[in-house]
Amino acid sequence: MRIAVANNKGGAGKTTAIAHLAEALAARGRRVLAVDLDPQANLSRRLGYGEAELADMVTAAEVVAANQKGCAVDAVVGCRWSGPSVDDLATRIDLVPARYDLEARVAEAGQLGSHERLDLGLSGVAEDYDVVLLDCPPSLGHLTQLGLAAADTAVLVLRPEYDHLQGAIRVRDFIATYRRHLGRPDLAVSGVIINEHDRRRGLHAWHTDSVTEAFGDLVWSPPIPSRAVLAEAIDAAQPLRARGAPARPLIEIFSTLADQLEVRTDAVA
Numbered sequence: 001m002r003i004a005v006a007n008n009k010g011g012a013g014k015t016t017a018i019a020h021l022a023e024a025l026a027a028r029g030r031r032v033l034a035v036d037l038d039p040q041a042n043l044s045r046r047l048g049y050g051e052a053e054l055a056d057m058v059t060a061a062e063v064v065a066a067n068q069k070g071c072a073v074d075a076v077v078g079c080r081w082s083g084p085s086v087d088d089l090a091t092r093i094d095l096v097p098a099r100y101d102l103e104a105r106v107a108e109a110g111q112l113g114s115h116e117r118l119d120l121g122l123s124g125v126a127e128d129y130d131v132v133l134l135d136c137p138p139s140l141g142h143l144t145q146l147g148l149a150a151a152d153t154a155v156l157v158l159r160p161e162y163d164h165l166q167g168a169i170r171v172r173d174f175i176a177t178y179r180r181h182l183g184r185p186d187l188a189v190s191g192v193i194i195n196e197h198d199r200r201r202g203l204h205a206w207h208t209d210s211v212t213e214a215f216g217d218l219v220w221s222p223p224i225p226s227r228a229v230l231a232e233a234i235d236a237a238q239p240l241r242a243r244g245a246p247a248r249p250l251i252e253i254f255s256t257l258a259d260q261l262e263v264r265t266d267a268v269a
């Protein structure tokens with residue numbers, strides 16, 4: 001199952017959701033491929049590949065440029081999380097990294113069929129995994145279109161705030177309008193994850209209702225709360241399991257979200 005994670009709003013928690021859903025899925029024995037489609041390369045760093053290493057690696061940019069069936073295999077590397085409760089889990093997570101120059105592939109957007117290039121590159125590679133998570137940049141441009149054209153379904157991540165909800169609605173409507181052009185006539189949103197939910201903010205409670213109004217039962221629960229330990233894991237490029245007791249409630253939350261991912265996207269047959 002290939003899942004594009006998107007929102008036409010930055011800083012929603014797309015990359016966070018991917019990194020820690022991958023952790024939760026790997027912890028239950030699933031094989032996960034994370035594909036970084038964002039020139040910011042945040043997902044690549046969080047799975048262990050910083051800017052210096054990325055300079056010499058085969059990345060999503062080369063996969064898209066090559067435009068050859070199965071060529072993503074040349075870009076696949078292992079997750080580099082390590083530690084006592086993590087080593088085994090990390091062997092089940094692979095990554096197609098990104099680098100800042102992925103941006104240059106946008107120049108091909110005008111070429112006929114160029115949006116199919118990632119789909120082609122992943123063909124025969126994605127099948128080795130239970131779940132493929134595609135991390136889209138916060139735009140509706142060519143890089144996100146490459147992700148959507150390579151996806152079976154889409155999951156949206158948002159904070160319960162006005163601009164985030166509007167960004168998510170734009171992605172949903174974009175998919176509905178252009179899925180045929182993207183060669184994915186059945187593509188649809190199968191989940192909405194609410195991130196950075198802060199119960200103390202009345203605004204968040206109010207907008208959580210607006211999210212449910214807009215997306216109905218597509219909204220997964222529970223929301224991911226705003227927590228320092230999660231921000232610390234993100235900053236240190238570590239899994240939650242490396243952060244000790246304070247991370248335990250979040251490990252539970254991502255595990256519940258992973259349950260929903262599996263059921264709602266038919267990720268595991």
Ligand SMILES: Nc1ncnc2c1ncn2[C@@H]1O[C@H](COP(=O)(O)OP(=O)(O)OP(=O)(O)O)[C@@H](O)[C@H]1O
Nearest residue numbers: 010011012013014015016138196225226227230231
């Ligand atoms: N639940 C959370 N609790 C605390 N901090 C969070 C949480 N989720 C995200 N953050 C913070 O918000 C930042 C942005 O999150 P993230 O990078 O996942 O968003 P994104 O949607 O991928 O952003 P972009 O649109 O730039 O790709 C993180 O670096 C982290 O500091």
Ligand SMILES: [Mg+2]
Nearest residue numbers: 014015038042
């Ligand atoms: Mg991101």
